[in-house]
Amino acid sequence: MDKVMxxxxxxxxxxxxxxxxAEKASxxxxxQSGAAPSLPKAQQFLVPPMQVPDxxxxxxxxxxxxxxxxxxxxxxxxxxxPRQLLTLPNGDVLVVESNGPGEEAxxxxxxxxxxxxxxxxxxGAKGGNRITLLRKSASGEWEKHDFIGNLHSPxxxxxxxxxxxxxNTDAIVTFPYQEGETTIRTPGTEFTDLPxxxxxxWTKALQANPxxxxxxxxxxxxxxxxxxxxxxxxxxAAVLEVDVASRASRIYAxxxxxxxxxxxxxxxxxxxxIANERDEIGADLVPDYMTSVxxxxxxxxxxxxxxxxxxxxxxxxxxDLVQKAIPPDYALGSHVAALGLLLTQGNALPAxxxxxxxxxxHGSWDRSPLSGYEVVFVAFKxxxxxxxxxxxxxxxxxxxxxxxxxxxxxxxxxxxxxxxIADDVGDTVWRVxxxxx
Amino acid sequence: xxxxAVRRRSSVASxxxxxxxxxxxxxxxxxxxxxxxxxxxxxxxxxxxxxxxxAIGLVFAVIPRLVNLVQVWITSRRLATGADHVDFWLNFVxxxxxxxxxxxxxxxxxxxxxxxxWLSVVTVALIAIGHIVIAVRPTVQREYVHG
Numbered sequence: 001m002d003k004v005m006x007x008x009x010x011x012x013x014x015x016x017x018x019x020x021x022a023e024k025a026s027x028x029x030x031x032q033s034g035a036a037p038s039l040p041k042a043q044q045f046l047v048p049p050m051q052v053p054d055x056x057x058x059x060x061x062x063x064x065x066x067x068x069x070x071x072x073x074x075x076x077x078x079x080x081x082p083r084q085l086l087t088l089p090n091g092d093v094l095v096v097e098s099n100g101p102g103e104e105a106x107x108x109x110x111x112x113x114x115x116x117x118x119x120x121x122x123x124g125a126k127g128g129n130r131i132t133l134l135r136k137s138a139s140g141e142w143e144k145h146d147f148i149g150n151l152h153s154p155x156x157x158x159x160x161x162x163x164x165x166x167x168n169t170d171a172i173v174t175f176p177y178q179e180g181e182t183t184i185r186t187p188g189t190e191f192t193d194l195p196x197x198x199x200x201x202w203t204k205a206l207q208a209n210p211x212x213x214x215x216x217x218x219x220x221x222x223x224x225x226x227x228x229x230x231x232x233x234x235x236x237a238a239v240l241e242v243d244v245a246s247r248a249s250r251i252y253a254x255x256x257x258x259x260x261x262x263x264x265x266x267x268x269x270x271x272x273x274i275a276n277e278r279d280e281i282g283a284d285l286v287p288d289y290m291t292s293v294x295x296x297x298x299x300x301x302x303x304x305x306x307x308x309x310x311x312x313x314x315x316x317x318x319x320d321l322v323q324k325a326i327p328p329d330y331a332l333g334s335h336v337a338a339l340g341l342l343l344t345q346g347n348a349l350p351a352x353x354x355x356x357x358x359x360x361x362h363g364s365w366d367r368s369p370l371s372g373y374e375v376v377f378v379a380f381k382x383x384x385x386x387x388x389x390x391x392x393x394x395x396x397x398x399x400x401x402x403x404x405x406x407x408x409x410x411x412x413x414x415x416x417x418x419x420x421i422a423d424d425v426g427d428t429v430w431r432v433x434x435x436x437x
Numbered sequence: 438x439x440x441x442a443v444r445r446r447s448s449v450a451s452x453x454x455x456x457x458x459x460x461x462x463x464x465x466x467x468x469x470x471x472x473x474x475x476x477x478x479x480x481x482x483x484x485x486x487x488x489x490x491x492a493i494g495l496v497f498a499v500i501p502r503l504v505n506l507v508q509v510w511i512t513s514r515r516l517a518t519g520a521d522h523v524d525f526w527l528n529f530v531x532x533x534x535x536x537x538x539x540x541x542x543x544x545x546x547x548x549x550x551x552x553x554x555w556l557s558v559v560t561v562a563l564i565a566i567g568h569i570v571i572a573v574r575p576t577v578q579r580e581y582v583h584g
Contacts, residue, residue, distance in 0.1 A: 044548055046540035108485050109492045110543040227545040229481045280545060315479030315547040 024049070024368055025283035029333045032287045033389050037331035039306060042281040049283045051368040053397045053404035055122030058426045062405065065395035069350045069435055072393065075142040075420070076429040080128030082422040083203075084340075084410040085429070086157045090179050091415035092135050094147060094157055095422060095429060097128030100202045101153040101169050107228070118365070121404050122425045127153065131166070133182050134429065136414075145182035148175060153199075156206025156262070158215065160244065165215060167204035170196035172215070172242065192247045195235045198222045203339075207262035207271065208244075215242040216271055216293075217249075220258035225278050225313045226302045237301045239273065239293050255299035255325060256291075261341025261359070267383030268292065274338040274359060275328070277305060279366040281313075288338045290359060290378065290385065291328035300325035330385040335364035336372030340411040340422070343380075348417030350434050356380040358392065360408035360421060370401050375408050375421060393421060393432060447512070450504050458501035462564050464494030465535060469557035476550045484549055487557070488542035495535055502532060520574035524567040531563035 031038045058077075066072045076082075076095065084096040106112055118124040131154065133147035148166070156167035164177040166188065173188035194204050194217060201220025208215050221237035222228050239259050241252035258276040265272050271293040277286035278301070286305045298321065300307065302314045307327040310317070332338050340360035347353065356379040361372030373396040376389035396406045406426025414420050419432040468490035475483035509517045509525045538556035541549055 044544065046537065047543070108488050108543075109539070110488070223545070225545045225548075227481055227484075280548075313544075313546045313548040315550075 025334070025371070027284040027334075029336075029371065029389075032284060032333045033331050034387075035330060035385075037287045037306070039286070039309060040282060040284050042285055042309075042311070045280065048280040048366055049368050050117065050365060051370060051401065052117055052121045052365050053370070053402055054120055055425060056398075056403045056405060057122070058405050058428065063395075064393045064406065064408075064423075064430060066432055067390070067392050070392070070432055071435045072430055072432050074428055075431045076132070076134050076144055077427060079132060079427045079429070080130070081125055081424045082132075082409070082427065082429055083127070083424050084155055084157060085412040085420050085422050086159070087412055087414050087420075088159060088177075088179070092133050092182075093142075093412070093414060093420060093429075095132045095134060096154050096157055096166075096410070097130050097132060098151070098154050099125060099127030099424070101199055104198055104200055121365070123362075123407065125425075129153065131157065135182065147182065148184050148188070151188075153202050155203040155260075156217070158206050158208045160208050160212040160215075165191065165206060165208075167194065167206040167217060169199050169202045169204060170194055172204075172206070172217070192242055192249060194240075195219050197232050198228060200228065201236075201258045201276075203258075203260055205260040205262045205273075207264060209271075210264060210266070210269075213244055215244060216240070216252060216262050217242060218256075218259035218262050218273060220260075220276075221301060223302075224280060225311060226315075233302070239271070252295055253293045253297045253299070255297075255301045255303075255321075256293070257301040259293070260339050261290075262293075263341050263343045263357075265292065265343050265383055266345060267380070270294075272341065272343060272357075274332070274341045275299075276337055276339075277334075278302075278311065279335065281311070282334075283367045284334050287331035287334045288336050288361075289328040289332055290330045290338065290341065290357060294326075297326055298324045299328060306331075330378065332359060332361070332376070332378075332389060333371055335367040336361035337363055338372075339409045340375075342411040342413065342419070344413065346417070347413050347419065348434060349419060349432070352379070353377055353392070357385065358411045358419060359389065360411045362407045362409055362424075363396065363404075370397060373397050373404075373407060375411065375419075392419075393430070396423075396425075450508065450512075454501050454504040454508075457497060458505075461494040461498035461501070461535075462561075462568075464490045464497065465531075465557065465560045465564065468494065468538075469554075469561050472549075472553045472557045476554050479547060481546065484542070484546070484553070487549075487553065488539070491535055491539050491542060491557075495532070495539060498532060498535075502528065518574060520570050523570050527563045527567040527570070531560045531567075534559045534563070 080097045081099045082095045086094040129151045131148040133145040134142045153169035158165045164175040171193045172191040174191045200222045205218030217240040222232040238254040239252045242249040259273040261274040304322045339362040342358040360375045363373035364371045375393040378385045406423040410422035421430040468487045471483045471487035541552045
């Protein structure tokens with residue numbers, strides 16, 4: 001009897017563990033992009049599907065692969081975790097070098113383990129907490145200048161008039177800016193504070209409206225799915241609107257788990273964002289998305305996803321809020337980790353890239369095979385995304401998915417209309433242009 | 438008194454076993470209490486506390502379980518009775534349940550309920566039954582294996 005019990009217990013343990021580890025994605029990217037992604041049933045795991053390539057960086061002369069008709073060059077390297085880019089009116093490019101503040105307390109055994117896994121990929125490397133200015137010299141080389149230092153996990157940066165707004169993880173700070181200067185020595189002035197407990201999702205994306213009267217701030221949730229308690233989610237998983245004149249802020253839209261890449265869509269005169277959706281309910285759940293952000297709208301997090309798909313992991317459940325939840329406009333694929341968005345209505349790239357969105361996908365950890373790790377283009381028609389995402393820049397990991405060279409984050413156009421991409425794992429800024437015919 | 442038999446068991450091993458063996462049980466009982474509190478309230482503190490209790494309980498269980506394994510099946514195998522064997526297997530399955538439970542506790546928020554509760558119940562119940570089985574066997578043999 002003892003032996004039967006032992007065999008039974010061992011068999012149960014092994015099969016459950018194997019079932020959990022062998023979980024592979026069953027849907028391809030095309031099924032999970034667009035306005036109506038296919039959403040499988042939510043699953044639970046003993047060990048969530050996890051695959052993280054090891055950091056190796058870019059070897060001499062290696063570069064990402066670009067789609068036909070394009071070429072790519074490195075314009076800056078040796079940066080410290082470059083995350084976001086901003087092109088100034090005179091053509092100088094600001095590079096925000098940053099990573100998480102590392103202030104989140106370790107409150108579960110799981111966090112101990114997860115931290116080690118993340119560091120293997122290079123995504124956990126320390127950020128520069130500074131902004132570097134890149135200037136194209138007459139010879140075509142890009143010079144590097146130390147622009148602003150001593151920041152606190154900065155992410156978003158915007159210029160309104162002669163004031164530069166930098167979104168640190170805990171506050172927006174302002175700096176006076178004069179066109180042409182390559183360094184700002186004046187210390188920053190706190191403009192308004194931002195939600196900064198825990199900072200599980202620490203990035204604060206920033207976008208001004210066209211007339212410069214409002215600033216929109218993307219504030220990510222303080223957890224995957226409320227495991228840190230609901231009280232720390234106050235003004236989290238939301239887009240805040242800050243009135244530039246009065247500095248007052250309010251929640252503009254909510255229920256967006258981790259909104260970044262805020263952009264103004266001139267065609268519809270509305271705010272757009274990309275968002276990272278929740279993890280650990282399946283390799284094919286939940287697709288990250290790109291969406292217009294409607295004032296006052298609720299997009300479901302944490303209670304539901306894609307409208308009324310309820311997430312049972314949240315306690316207490318809120319059927320009243322689930323009822324109000326609206327689905328986002330366009331799915332990008334599960335766990336791709338979209339972290340950069342650029343809406344364009346004209347650039348120096350070939351004709352098919354003229355109207356639409358470039359989305360950079362930082363890449364998955366909660367999925368096998370890997371997803372993301374590329375920059376895609378989504379064509380727009382009448383101010384709305386249409387068709388499937390097309391790969392523009394890829395090759396950020398080795399073909400066998402074991403080595404990681406880089407990961408794309410911020411995307412922006414330079415003054416000549418070329419596409420610039422910040423690579424915070426390869427510590428590089430890439431520039432994509434049309435290939436000579 | 439069976440003197441040759443007494444000489445065969447190590448008093449150090451028995452002392453280590455006696456000191457460490459109650460610790461995991463205490464942690465697992467506390468884990469059960471926390472898991473029930475979490476299932477009832479949804480307050481994340483309880484779920485996270487239970488995750489630590491079960492993980493630490495498992496760490497403390499390693500040495501006494503190895504001592505027991507060696508005593509029951511090797512050094513004192515001639516003296517080990519059916520009760521010792523049953524106790525060994527009950528504890529073995531309890532530890533397997535606790536390991537599964539540690540994995541269940543890596544899930545986020547309310548996803549650990551109800552699996553966390555019933556795995557904690559299984560762990561605590563099996564170890565408790567093991568203690569009862571040892572307690573009710575003939576006293577003369579208790580001397581040898583468990584001191």
